[in-house]
Amino acid sequence: MAVLAVLVAAPAPAADLPGFRKSVWFGESVREEWVGDGVRVLANAPAKFDPTKPTRLVVFATPNGNTIEQTLGCGPAAGLDWHFDIQHVAAQVRKLRTISPEENIVLVCTEAEGLSWPAWKRKFKDGPARVRKIVEAVRTWVPGDNVRISLAGHSGGGSFLFGYLDGADAIPDAVDRVVGLDANYSYSDADKHGDKLLAWLKGDPSRRLVVIAYDDRNVMVNGKPVVGADGGTFRATGRMQARFARDMTFAETTTDDITTRTALDGRLALIVHANPKNRILHTALVGEMNGLLRGLTDPAAKPVWGTFGGPRAYTEWVQPAPGIPKRPADAVGGTAFFQTLDGLTPAAREEAIEREILRGNIPDFLRAFRRVTVKAKDAAGKEHTATFEVMPDYLAVGSDADFVRVPMTPMTAARIADAFGCALPTRKVVDEVYRAASVKWDPKPMTEARESPATFLRHNTLIKEQLAGEKPGELVAGVKKDIVITNRLAEKSNRVAIYGWHKPDGKAIQPLTIVHRDTYVDYSHGVRLMSRTVTVDGKPRDVRHVLYAADLCSLLSDEGPILRPAY
Structure with a gap:
């Protein structure tokens, strides 16, 4: 696991939007699910969602090979x-x-299983109709009637955009903007893409189409051109312009290496970088050159955010890389920290715990993750092997010499996991950790003041007495129940899933349950984080993808593919 300096955002109250939780960054709200067949979606809403304002839903399709x-x-x-x-x-x-x-802007990022929208769409005869259903599904995540949809994509994400066009004879009125960032490879006059886009643009003066591309005709890699004789977005943009020019006249301006052709009072913009040095500008158009900002702002107005072409206009809004920060030199021990929790409300206590852990006040031994290897066969009988990494013990505040394991809500645990580049375990992962643990101890139930920080501290003392003589850092199990992820969380909203606390015979005291609301915390709860990266058959994979894949999910899940991999 990487050890990094992490910028800590102050924890915020409960999310404003149903199904969302507060993120660790910028006070935003997030929601993550698998929707449709093999499509993962992560939505990001602003820190304050005002239902009295109009909402713009930006649906962005990922490029090939990118999560x-x-x-x-x-x-x-x-x-x-x-x-x-x-x-x-x-x-x-x-x-x-x-x-x-003046508007709520909600970003929805969509990813196809296998990290390729073209390949995903080819798997289904009704691929375009499925694309439409994905957009319809995420639209329901945002309340209100005044919601406009902006469709955007980069590279292979253009297959998502043109799949949406192919899904019906007309573009719905709710769509107000289409942005292709070097993504119009699939444009086809034969498929009436130009006709549909023009009819849509002319249907309402608020609609915008922005296409950004570069001259990729002479770009070479290892002595070979990156696009074929008829391929690439430069040629595709030329075909688009030729079609549109039959119905309208373009105005043209050139600044440095960038030529912009506009029509319909600037609502239609085709922007092409001349690329005189024949560089691969494919993704540079998006990030280095502020391409998405250019596409989502009024193309006819002077930008107030910066300049298309660079430099980056958004650097203060880039979140830090995930990782566990070093423990601060002035960090207090676990016992002293718990004394500061006396008298706090549950919400204030959660904020204090989150703040302390995110600043790096955890024992050093928790940073040395332990490996657990498992095997499972898929439906065809093929055996797969996975190695995942987990914290050796439950999340705690303090030093190696003075630490206290900290119960917390699943929302707090999820934010910490996000900041650290980790995930929460499944029931099967908890079982596998128990089997692999080198140190196993009997559960120590307590019956009085179960939700009191004083009881949290007393229970930690009981565990410490059990583990006396054991070296911190060994893989420990049997001392806490785990907060887990499970498909059962879809049965009821705002719940916490708890499982574990294994006895010496290997059976868990606590069956998987979602009986408690997600604000409930008691002394027996623990958070054991696992790395987001799992090695499967010798190759690194994101745990989200492993948990969803039909042929691999049994490595980490005993309930089939996990559709909602995070709280």
């Missing part, structure tokens, strides 16, 4: 994949919120 998290972006860090620092879709939308305060 949602890489597309949303974060700051650079040693060892972090470079894909996280190139698009910055989330930071650009945050910047947009500052210059468009």
Whole structure:
């Protein structure tokens, strides 16, 4: 696990939108689910959602080979994949919120299983209709009638955009903007894409179409052109212009290497970078050149946010890279910290716990994750092997010499997991950890003042007495119930899922339950984080993808594919 300096945002109260929870960054709200067949969606809503304001729902389709998290972006860090620092879709939308305060702007990032929208769409005869259903589904996540939809995508995400066009004879009235960021490979006159776009544009003067591309005809990699003789977005943009020019006249301006052709009073904009050095500008158009901001703002007006072409206009809105920060030199021990919780309301206590952990006040031994290897067969009988990494013990505040395991709500646990680049376990993961643990101890139930911090501290003392003589850092199990993720959370809203507290015979005292509301916390609850990265058959995979994949989910789940992988 990376050890990083993490910017801490103050925890916020309950999310304003049903189904959302507060994020660890910028006070925003988030919601993550698998919808449709093999489509993961993560929605990001502003810190304050005002139901009296109109809402813009920005649906962004990820490019080929990129996850949602890489597309949303974060700051650079040693060892972090470079894909996280190139698009910055989330930071650009945050910047947009500052210059468009009159509306709620909700970002919905969509990712196809296999990280390819073209491949995903080819799997289904009714792929375009399924794309429409995805947009319809996420539209229901946002309340109110005054909701406009802006469709955007980069690279292979253009297959999502044109799939949406192909899904019916007309573009719905709710769509107010379409933005293609080097994404119009699929444009086809034969499929009447131009006809549909023009009819839609002419139907309402508030509608916008922005296409951004670059001259990719002579770009070479390893001595070979990156696009075929008829391929690439430069040629596709030329075909679009030729079709539109049959119905309207374009105005043309050129600034430096960027030519902008506009029509319909600027509502239709085709922007092409000349690329005189024949560089690969594919993703640079999105992040380095502020392409998404250019596409989501009025193309006829002078930008108030910066300049298309760069430099980055949104740097203050880039969230830090995930990782566990170093423990501060002035951090207090666990016992002293718990004394500060006396008299606090449950909400204030959660804020204090989250703030202390996010600043890095956890024992050093928790940073040394332990590996657990499991095997499982898929439906075809093929055996798969996975190795996942977990904290050796439950999340605690303090030092190696003085730490206290900390019960907390699942929302607090989820925010900490996000900041640390981790995930919460499933029931099967908890069972596998118990089997692999080198230190197993009997549960120690308590019956009085179960929700009191004083009881939290007393229970920690009982565990400490049991583990006397054991070296911190060994894989410990049997001392807490786990907060887990499960499909059962879909049965009732605002619930916490609890499981575990295994006895010496390997059976859990606590069956999987969602009986408690998600604000309930007692002394027996614990949070054991696992890394987001799981090695499956020798290759690194995101735990979200493993939990969803039909052929791999049994490695980490005993209830089939997990559709909602986070609180």
